[in-house]
Amino acid sequence: MTQDVKEIFGSPGGSLAAKVRTLAPSMTRSMQRVAEAVAGDPAGCAALTVTGLAELTGTSEATVVRTARLLGYPGYRDLRLALAGLAAQQQSGRAPAITTDIAVDDPIADVVTKLAYEEQQTLADTAAGLDTAQLGAAVTALAGARRTDVYGIGASGLVAQDLTQKLLRIGLIAHAHSDPHLAVTNAVQLRAGDVAIAITHSGSTGDVIEPLRVAFEHGATTVAITGRPDSPVTQYADHVLTTSTSRETELRPAAMSSRTSQLLVVDCLFVGVAQRTYESAAPALAASYEALAHRHRSSPR
């Protein structure tokens, strides 16, 4: 039978080399060779079978097993498991330590790691910087809105559409506008009880500010999602939701991190609204899920 798990993994990593040193004197020559190999390259040895390790050390299987026993394991199998654990720990011990920007000559694997890290960073920053009071107020307004207009241009336009799609899925009436003229034309229709949301990273995109101003002046509740809480757009916003502005690099334009940030805010809005309108939102979500299922061919198993 195999040794108890805790006992295997319990012993801290470094103790293996120590154990080898302590027990070395009481070991025979061949056993010492095995122990050395094990202590010297745990990861490598973990990949070997008894026979492999025996050959590597120029000894026999029996000796390897004897060594494993001496080191406190029931057999080689368990020593090997412990070695695998050790190797994994050593591996993870090397901190990713992502400090540098993405460089032109970074291998693709590094690009993936760095991008993922930076986006995680952006998310953490955004979550930390988000004013939950403002968010709650915005959610309340949305949940009770007769209709909602969302303005966004360029990359922010996609976020606007994303929010709109989501709100529609829970039965709310929402429209995304990226055409400034149409946006203003529609903003005129808004009145108290309606909601207008402007999404702009810089907070200075005139094409987005203008419809928000119109909506604001017509009495709609206005929300600004921006990375600059002191920018012009906030002038006409009842509630300001701040997205994080992480440093941009040449290969990672601001649009990238602002999008991540904006999407998180949008998701929060959506979930918040879904909570408040749960009674109607849940069935609506389920229904849209159902409807979509029929558009997909039954996939293989």
Next chain:
Amino acid sequence: MTQDVKEIFGSPGGSLAAKVRTLAPSMTRSMQRVAEAVAGDPAGCAALTVTGLAELTGTSEATVVRTARLLGYPGYRDLRLALAGLAAQQQSGRAPAITTDIAVDDPIADVVTKLAYEEQQTLADTAAGLDTAQLGAAVTALAGARRTDVYGIGASGLVAQDLTQKLLRIGLIAHAHSDPHLAVTNAVQLRAGDVAIAITHSGSTGDVIEPLRVAFEHGATTVAITGRPDSPVTQYADHVLTTSTSRETELRPAAMSSRTSQLLVVDCLFVGVAQRTYESAAPALAASYEALAHRHRSSPR
């Protein structure tokens, strides 16, 4: 307050749990039981032999081995070693980070925290599961493409547009299609040296598969970005980029996490292409930045 790198990337079970989730749909019932056991208690399973695990899950040795194979290991022995590694990492003081699902009555602050955490998790899983070789191949194809068409519908449509916007910004010729008919019509124009990209979480969206098939048959290099590496769409894809499939909850539909995942992949593609075409990409990026600056009123500060 930013999270520690190790903590973010750590989630040791994360990678495995993610793999299980991604592959779960392509698993049979008994294999799923095995996969669940393994993902649920890596340490415990590491202590078991094939027979033991088979008994625990009420299946047979054969099934256990099959599952190990599906998870990417040559056999159970290797899976077991990997599990031992995971167990060791978990043991070595790693926050369990067991977050509960978002509940209907969660205060808004919790919603923000949980959403941010889950999206970070999604990013880590995606980065871990991304095949860099496939990614590299896709990047190469894109960098040398005469033109690129991107297909996506619904939430994936926004991702398609995002990618298109980015590629255009570095001077590449790219189009996003969400109208299936137009997509097919355009796909016919593609030929060798062109690239077609299909974005679909389920991998079974006929409206997206069809144009990819046409593009494939016309000799274009085809790429699929999907959460189901065994789904129909991959049939016509030269390169498959897998997005992570995190569990969805009632208040956080699959679309949300798949979008995060897809966007990371898209960003990786973009940065990769920007690297390869740096000579032309850098000035193009700078130029588009310049052009936008003029659309913003000079902001305060």
Next chain:
DNA sequence: GTCACCAATGAAAGATATTTTCGTTTCGGT
């Protein structure tokens, strides 16, 4: 409904790895 078919599954045979046994070798002491 019934049939044919295919995927899923587990029992058991087969292959591999580990452990044990046991005889040979080595080495120190007389």
Next chain:
DNA sequence: ACCGAAACGAAAATATCTTTCATTGGTGAC
């Protein structure tokens, strides 16, 4: 040189893992 005990490895015995194959159960065609 001879003895005895410890060290060691070859090979048998056992445990574990892998493969094969027949059975099962479900699915779609007719």
